[in-house]
Amino acid sequence: MNYFPDEVIEHVFDFVTSQKDRNAVSLVCKSWYKIERLSRQSVFIGNCYAISPERVIGRFPGLKSLTLKGKPHFADFNLLPYDWGGWVYPWVEALAKSRVGLEELRLKRMVVSDDCLELLSRSFVNFKSLVLVSCEGFTTDGLAAIAANCRYLRELDLQEIEVDDNRGQWISCFPDSCTSLVSLNFSCLKGEINLTALERLVARSPNLKSLRLNRAVPLDTLQKLLMRAPQLVDLGIGSFVYDPSSEAYIKLKATLVKCKSIRSLSGFLEVVPCCLSAIHPVCQNLTSLNLSYAPGIHGNELIKLIRFCRKLERLWILDSIGDRGLGVVAFTCKELQELRVFPSGVDNAAVTEEGLVAISAGCPKLHSLLYFCQQMTNAALITVAKNNSNFTRFRLCILDREKPDPVTMQPLDEGFGAIVQSCKRLRRLSLSGLLTDQVFLYIGMYAEQLEMLSIAFAGNSDKGMLYVLNGCKKLRKLEIRDSPFGNTALLTDVGKYETMRSLWMSSCEVTLGGCQTLAKKMPRLNVEIINEDDQMEFSLDDRQKVGKMYLYRTLVGPRKDAPDFVWTL
Amino acid sequence: MEGCSKTGEQACPQLLDLMAKERREWRVMRDGEASSSEEKKLELRLGPPGGEDKRWSLKDSTNRERDAHHHQYLLSLGYFSSTNNSNNNGFSFLHHHSSRSLPVMAKESSQPCCTKVADLQSPAEKKAFLSSAPAKNTAVPNSSQKRTAPAPVVGWPPIRSFRKNLAGASASKLPASESPNDVPSKTVNEKPAHEPGRKNPFVKINMDGVPIGRKVDLNAYDSYEKLSAAVDELFRGLLAAQRDSSAGGIVNKQEEEKAITGVLDGSGEYTLVYEDNEGDRMLVGDVPWHMFVSTVKRLRLLKSSEVSALSREKCKTRYWLD
Numbered sequence: 001m002n003y004f005p006d007e008v009i010e011h012v013f014d015f016v017t018s019q020k021d022r023n024a025v026s027l028v029c030k031s032w033y034k035i036e037r038l039s040r041q042s043v044f045i046g047n048c049y050a051i052s053p054e055r056v057i058g059r060f061p062g063l064k065s066l067t068l069k070g071k072p073h074f075a076d077f078n079l080l081p082y083d084w085g086g087w088v089y090p091w092v093e094a095l096a097k098s099r100v101g102l103e104e105l106r107l108k109r110m111v112v113s114d115d116c117l118e119l120l121s122r123s124f125v126n127f128k129s130l131v132l133v134s135c136e137g138f139t140t141d142g143l144a145a146i147a148a149n150c151r152y153l154r155e156l157d158l159q160e161i162e163v164d165d166n167r168g169q170w171i172s173c174f175p176d177s178c179t180s181l182v183s184l185n186f187s188c189l190k191g192e193i194n195l196t197a198l199e200r201l202v203a204r205s206p207n208l209k210s211l212r213l214n215r216a217v218p219l220d221t222l223q224k225l226l227m228r229a230p231q232l233v234d235l236g237i238g239s240f241v242y243d244p245s246s247e248a249y250i251k252l253k254a255t256l257v258k259c260k261s262i263r264s265l266s267g268f269l270e271v272v273p274c275c276l277s278a279i280h281p282v283c284q285n286l287t288s289l290n291l292s293y294a295p296g297i298h299g300n301e302l303i304k305l306i307r308f309c310r311k312l313e314r315l316w317i318l319d320s321i322g323d324r325g326l327g328v329v330a331f332t333c334k335e336l337q338e339l340r341v342f343p344s345g346v347d348n349a350a351v352t353e354e355g356l357v358a359i360s361a362g363c364p365k366l367h368s369l370l371y372f373c374q375q376m377t378n379a380a381l382i383t384v385a386k387n388n389s390n391f392t393r394f395r396l397c398i399l400d401r402e403k404p405d406p407v408t409m410q411p412l413d414e415g416f417g418a419i420v421q422s423c424k425r426l427r428r429l430s431l432s433g434l435l436t437d438q439v440f441l442y443i444g445m446y447a448e449q450l451e452m453l454s455i456a457f458a459g460n461s462d463k464g465m466l467y468v469l470n471g472c473k474k475l476r477k478l479e480i481r482d483s484p485f486g487n488t489a490l491l492t493d494v495g496k497y498e499t500m501r502s503l504w505m506s507s508c509e510v511t512l513g514g515c516q517t518l519a520k521k522m523p524r525l526n527v528e529i530i531n532e533d534d535q536m537e538f539s540l541d542d543r544q545k546v547g548k549m550y551l552y553r554t555l556v557g558p559r560k561d562a563p564d565f566v567w568t569l
Numbered sequence: 570m571e572g573c574s575k576t577g578e579q580a581c582p583q584l585l586d587l588m589a590k591e592r593r594e595w596r597v598m599r600d601g602e603a604s605s606s607e608e609k610k611l612e613l614r615l616g617p618p619g620g621e622d623k624r625w626s627l628k629d630s631t632n633r634e635r636d637a638h639h640h641q642y643l644l645s646l647g648y649f650s651s652t653n654n655s656n657n658n659g660f661s662f663l664h665h666h667s668s669r670s671l672p673v674m675a676k677e678s679s680q681p682c683c684t685k686v687a688d689l690q691s692p693a694e695k696k697a698f699l700s701s702a703p704a705k706n707t708a709v710p711n712s713s714q715k716r717t718a719p720a721p722v723v724g725w726p727p728i729r730s731f732r733k734n735l736a737g738a739s740a741s742k743l744p745a746s747e748s749p750n751d752v753p754s755k756t757v758n759e760k761p762a763h764e765p766g767r768k769n770p771f772v773k774i775n776m777d778g779v780p781i782g783r784k785v786d787l788n789a790y791d792s793y794e795k796l797s798a799a800v801d802e803l804f805r806g807l808l809a810a811q812r813d814s815s816a817g818g819i820v821n822k823q824e825e826e827k828a829i830t831g832v833l834d835g836s837g838e839y840t841l842v843y844e845d846n847e848g849d850r851m852l853v854g855d856v857p858w859h860m861f862v863s864t865v866k867r868l869r870l871l872k873s874s875e876v877s878a879l880s881r882e883k884c885k886t887r888y889w890l891d
Contacts, residue, residue, distance in 0.1 A: 077724035082866065083848075113847050134729065137846060160731045188731065292732075343726060372726060399726050456725070481724070 006031075010039045019044045038062055045069070046501050048086060048110065049526065050554045053094035064103045065129075066095070070110035072504050072550055073454070074479055076134060079506060079548070081532055083563050087137075089116040090561075096123035104129040104155075111135065117142030121149035128180075129155035139163060140189070144170035151175075154207075155183040163189055172197035181205040185212035187236045187267055187293075195221045203228045212236025215269035220248040226255045234288075235259075236267035244274065253278040266290035266316075273298050276305055283308035287335075290316040292342045299349065303328050313337045313365075318344035319351045319372060326355030330362025338368040343399060350399065353380030360387040367425075368393040376433055377405045381415025385422035394419055395430035401457045404434035411435050417442035420450075430454040440464035444471020452477040465489035469496050479504040487514030494521050502552035513542030515549055519569035526558055527551045529567045774800065774868035776839065777875075779807050787862045793833055793854050800841060801829040804870065832870060839870040852876075 013036055016022055026036040042065040043056060057063070070086025088110045095102050102124040112135050120127065127150045140163065146156065147170055172194050174181075181201070186193070193216045202208060202225050210233060211225065217238035226232070242249045262282050271294050283289075286309050291297060295318060302317065303325045309315075312333040319341050321329075329336065339359060341351055353376045359366060360383070367390040376398050396416075404411055412433040420426060420443050427449055431439065435458035443450065444467035451474055459465070465485040468478070470493065478500065486509030497503055497518075512529070519527040530548040558568040775782040783803045790796045805828060831837025833854045841853040844867040853861070853868070 074724065074727075076729045077727045078730060079724045115847075134731075160729055162731055342728065342732065372728075397726055401722070401725060454727075456727070482722075 006035050009035050013039055017042075041065060042104075043067070047552050047554075048088070048091070049559050050501070050552060050556075052556045053091045055555070057094060057098045057100055061098075061100065063100055065106070066091075066102065066104070067106040067108075068110060069108045072109075072479065072502060073477070074481065074504055074506070075109055079481070081530065081563075081565060083111075084530065084566060085559065085561060085563070086110040087116075087561060088112050089119075092116050092120050092123070096120075100124075101126055103127055104131075106131040106133075107135055108133045109135065111137040112142070114138050114142035114145070118145040121145045126152060128152055129157075131155065131157040131159075132161060133159040135161055136163075140167050140170040140191075143186075144173040147171070147173035147178075148175065151178065152180050153178060154180050156181075157183055157185040157210075158188055159185065161188045167191065169194055169197075171201060174201050176204070179204050180207065182207045183210035183234075184208065185210065185236065187212040187214050187238065187269065189214045189216075192216045199224055199228065205229070206231075208232065210234035210264075212267060213238035215239050219252060223248060223252040223255050226252075226259055230259055231261055232259060233261050234264040234266075235262050237265070237269075238267055239270040240268050240276075241270050241272050249278065257281045260285070262286070264288035264290075266293070268294035268297060271296040273301070276301055279305060280308050285311060287311055288314040290314075292316040292318055292340065294318070295320070295344050295346075299325055307332055309333060311335055314339075316340040316342070318342050318349070320344045320346055320349040321351070322349060323351050323355040323358070326351060327358045327362075330358040333363060335365060336363040337365050339363075339366060340370040341372055342370075343372040350374040353377050356380060357383050357387075360384040364388070365390070367391055370395045370397075370430075372397045372399060374399060375403060375406050376412060376415065377407050378410060378412060378415035378418075379405075379407070381412065382418040385418035389422040389424065391419065391423040392425050393428040394423065394426060395428065395454070396432055397430065398432040401432075402434045411438070413438040413442065417446070420446040425449055428452045431458055432456060436460050437464040437467070440467040444468050447472055449474055451475060453479070455480040455483055457482045459483045459485060462486055462489035466492055469493055475499075476501045478502075480506070480508060482507040484509050486510050487517075490514050491517060494518055497522060497525055497551060498553050500553070502550065504548075504550050505546075506548040508546075510546050510549060511542060512544045512546055515546055516542070516569050518551070524553055524555070525551050526554050527569045528562070529569065531565045531567060770862075772843075772865055772868055774803070774870070776804050776808065776870040777872050779804065779811050781807065785868070787865070792858055793861075796853075797830075797832050797841065800832060800868075800870065805829055829870070835873055835876070838873060840873045840876045841868065842871055842876070843868045 009032070013022070013025060016025055019042070022036055022040060026033045037059050039062060040060045041062060043060050043063050044067045045051060045056065046069050048068045048070050056066075068088065068091060070088070071080055071084060074080065075084070086109060088107055089112075092105075096119055103126050105120065105127075106129075112132060117138055120130075122145075130146060130150075130153075143156070146153065153174075171186075174197075178201075182205075184201075184205075193214060195217065198217070199221065202211065208229050209231065211229065212234070213222065213225075213236055215238050217225075219239060219242045222237060222239075226235075242252075256278055259282060263285060265279070265282060265286055265288070268291060273296050276297070283305060289305075289309060289312055291302065291305075297318075297320075299320045299322050302321045306312075306321075306325065306328050310332055313335050315329065315333065315336060315338070317325075317340070321341070326341075329339075336359075341355075343350065351371070351373050353373070356369075356371055356373070356376070357380050366388060369391060370393075373396070376396060405415070413436055416429075416431060416435070416439050420429070424446075426447055429443070429447065429450060429452070431454065437460045440459060440463070443453070447453075450472045453468060453472070453475065455478075462485055464483070465480070466489050468475070469489070475496075481504075485505065490505075490510050491514060515527050515529060519525065528550045529546055530550065532547070562568055770786050770788040771784045772787060773782050774785055785796070785799060785803070787796075790799060808829065809827065829837065829839060832839055832841040843851055843853050843861075843865045845851050845864045846866055856864075
């Protein structure tokens with residue numbers, strides 16, 4: 001390859017798209033490093049504190065798409081104080097100052113202010129796509145700035161966001177000249193929305209493929225929107241409250257029949273627990289169905305709906321479907337690849353090991369699972385492992401903490417052991433139920449491809465954590481809460497943490513002294529102790545157990561924006 | 570007692586504090602080296618049963634970690650109580666306990682109070698941790714953790730609060746609480762009427778010139794006037810003590826504690842400001858109460874003379890140093 005001109009090599013590199021592959025390519029030689037970095041357009045930063053914006057921009061001046069992740073995963077469950085960090089403003093500021101022609105920004109678990117959105121909207125002429133997942137810190141004013149200023153906006157996608165202030169007029173800020181929208185998702189916004197402005201926006205967006213509405217959009221508006229956008233592929237219904245005899249409903253039924261392109265359906269944020277027969281015509285073509293935000297739909301209605309969904313590949317649902325409903329899924333959805341069953345909180349609704357066994361038997365293509373259940377048995381897990389060795393993601397959450405196998409009263413070590421032994425391509429695993437060190441022995445032995453492991457209320461001793469750290473060579477993220485792992489486990493192989501993105505340990509047995517030792521030995525790790533209630537003001541005893549520790553590798557040292565309660569050792 | 574209004578009930582928190590501290594220290598002495606796990610399970614303890622044994626066996630004397638967990642458990646239990654519930658007294662005492670433990674420990678004398686408190690404590694404790702039947706604390710629990718309903722814990726089950734709030738907002742029965750299987754109990758059967766989007770109703774409040782801060786439960790008030798009155802109650806004593814000490818220790822016992830007034834309209838010596846969810850410092854009182862509650866992150870009493878020097882800051886410069 002040495003005697004090809006750079007342009008040719010660059011052209012070859014155009015076909016290398018995955019970040020992993022491009023990283024590998026850049027390590028071959030200096031010349032390839034240079035060609036690769038100048039031609040890279042899409043950069044993924046898994047931990048925004050591992051590197052500085054200036055260095056990213058310096059290395060990839062041609063960058064057009066940036067993905068950033070901020071807070072650790074357990075922040076989703078309120079384990080991290082509100083203002084721990086993850087502000088994206090410095091990144092946007094640095095990008096704005098440089099000559100980067102940013103077109104796409106995807107953020108997860110970061111804090112985004114209105115000022116930041118304003119700056120973003122004004123700084124990049126060709127900005128096209130903004131995707132915010134599980135972010136916070138902004139109001140609809142920020143959205144208004146994006147709408148008003150991004151002339152070629154194609155995608156505005158808000159997922160699982162709690163926006164406090166909500167005034168609904170931001171949708172009117174899209175100028176009449178904006179006709180480029182392809183994807184608009186504001187389903188998580190709680191307040192009112194200007195319906196007329198929304199209708200006009202959809203009417204002038206011929207390329208619109210994905211539209212997810214919030215609960216403030218009523219049925220008659222939905223019908224009008226569908227009339228204007230029959231080309232929709234992905235629909236998120238806001239409010240599905242209606243009177244079955246009303247004209248609006250009859251019209252909607254007719255319109256839905258015409259929407260032959262819809263492949264993905266979600267929402268039903270407000271729903272009357274009555275029949276959903278209007279949806280049935282759409283079901284036969286669906287590949288993705290998300291009813292996990294719709295506790296108003298009863299189990300029986302769900303089952304009726306599922307019977308029509310033969311092509312389903314992805315299903316997100318509440319446990320109100322029950323084991324019986326999962327049996328119907330197993331019977332009907334032979335193409336199913338991803339299943340998520342969330343808790344609905346209704347007492348008798350929960351699913352058990354029966355549903356999971358049925359699914360594993362009936363859905364041969366299933367490889368991604370998130371399953372909240374009342375109970376699980378070893379026998380069931382062993383059966384699942386026999387039925388299906390394709391799992392790449394297996395996340396099981398038994399709602400009752402540390403619950404053993406209800407039949408044998410044994411820990412679930414053997415069951416999970418069977419899963420990791422059988423599923424050789426397993427990359428992500430979450431454990432629950434009663435578990436001893438034994439399960440970690442199995443994980444260390446068999447889970448060779450494991451990249452992310454979540455542990456809660458499990459294990460007996462340091463050995464457990466050591467089995468994992470020693471055995472899982474590809475481990476990148478380890479998060480542990482309320483488990484008896486202490487300094488020995490933490491300090492036995494300190495070099496391991498530089499091969500990982502991050503480690504979270506809360507309510508474990510590690511002490512301040514242990515963390516300090518680690519921090520001293522590994523200068524390229526940030527070891528953060530997160531103190532709540534101003535505990536730092538009191539005496540600092542080495543033997544004191546640490547409430548929350550989050551450590552991650554970094555090239556730029558301790559972060560300068562850490563709040564008072566975060567102590568970087 | 571400082572910062573305490575004068576009803577007999579309100580005097581209890583300090584005593585309850587002490588009891589809790591006493592209990593933990595007692596356990597240290599008792600545990601010594603290795604008490605059997607059975608013994609540990611038989612102990613009366615403050616905390617959820619099962620699984621948390623490890624945390625409650627103390628190897629060192631500092632209790633901060635315990636406080637943190639204690640506080641956590643209490644907070645999550647506090648979610649189930651509304652302030653109108655008269656049985657809630659146990660909760661509010663315990664809440665105040667955790668944030669006030671330092672000044673109390675400095676001042677409190679001990680023994681005679683304890684025995685009395687023991688009586689007060691146990692019924693409150695039983696109510697407080699009713700998620701497991703009180704008998705469980707003394708009965709030999711099944712080592713296979715057949716709990717009827719475990720005490721809720723922060724972050725369990727691991728679902729995003731976005732999901733919990735969504736379900737709560739619709740017509741279903743999913744409680745906006747930590748556990749989807751709600752605790753069936755007579756004494757705590759009211760969900761808190763807490764604002765959607767208000768994840769943590771307790772905000773810190775600091776006052777210029779007073780080194781110790783307080784925490785207020787915003788759900789306990791429904792107007793700025795009530796908040797202002799509470800602020801006065803919380804800090805009046807602390808401020809007077811501060812003045813006493815800064816006057817060179819010449820304690821004038823006749824000096825009345827001066828009321829803290831005019832915090833909302835700029836007419837008093839101090840003005841109430843807050844930090845909102847964007848990190849900006851704002852005057853309290855401009856927006857409707859519910860909007861304030863959902864955006865406020867911290868409160869502060871500034872000297873009114875300094876208020877005019879307020880300036881907007883981006884991105885967390887640390888002007889909230891105590």
